[in-house]
Amino acid sequence: MIWKTLKVGFHRLGSPPTFYRVSALISPWLWGGFALCTLIGLYYALYVVPPDYQQSDSYRILFIHVPAAWQAMAGYIVMAILAVIALVWRIRTTEIMAMMCAPIGAAFTLICLATGSLWGRPMWGTWWAWDARLTSMLVLLFIYLGIMGLYAAFEDRRKGARVACILVLVGVVNIPIIHFSVEWWTTLHQGATIRFFGESTMHYSMMPPLVWMTIAVKLMFGAVLLDRSRNELLDQDRRKGWVRQKVGEET
């Protein structure tokens, strides 16, 4: 019964007017959650948590660097799942959502690389090193940009989305490389300090801002994804009746 309801609900979301309406309802809640979590996270990150005994206040960069890095990778996994659904079931809203993940993922990858570089200068004495973690993260940025470029290169956006979805699936190979790079190779980048299974080497007092900021960027990813997808849908369906009706009502 629950499975059937979920299946019907999922298929209904494939209908552009339903997706447009539902995403308009969900998006403000995600934005609200993002704002709240960010405020709490920044309060902890910049004010409450004590300085690190070795890195002093420079370690506060990690409260934005780590959530951004996690979201850059999580965003890619979301995009890959949507790409599989789009390629197998040919659901247009899923195609659009997969494509709209790319600019958001690229933004988080950019934040991760830029803040990592800014942290690296005082801690490692260099802005950049061609080590496995940094290089694979840079490759992730290029993959995101490649997907955006490929999608934009086609006049027929559905065709562009399908071709780009294949590139998304090819690029999935980079995600485990990023994750295990610090174990497979000797890298300047430190190994994992926060473990979901097992003991973390990070002090528990430093955890709250990291948790709040991680939740914040996840909510923000969801909100921007819905907003961008709604816009793309509106743009693609501009000649269709439901868009004309919506614009007519709003006017």
Add this chain to the structure above:
Amino acid sequence: MIPQFEYAFYVWTSYAIFAFVIGWQIVQPVVRRRRILAELREELALETGAYNDPDS
């Protein structure tokens, strides 16, 4: 107690980059939505004959 926030240039620059990129992610969909809606309203007005040419 009033916070001092005397962190190094690296810390503030990182947070500024974060704020800028996140800000852009917030603003970009709003701007695009407004542009699409304006175009659609214009098209609709042209079709219904209710278009007011700003140059005339």
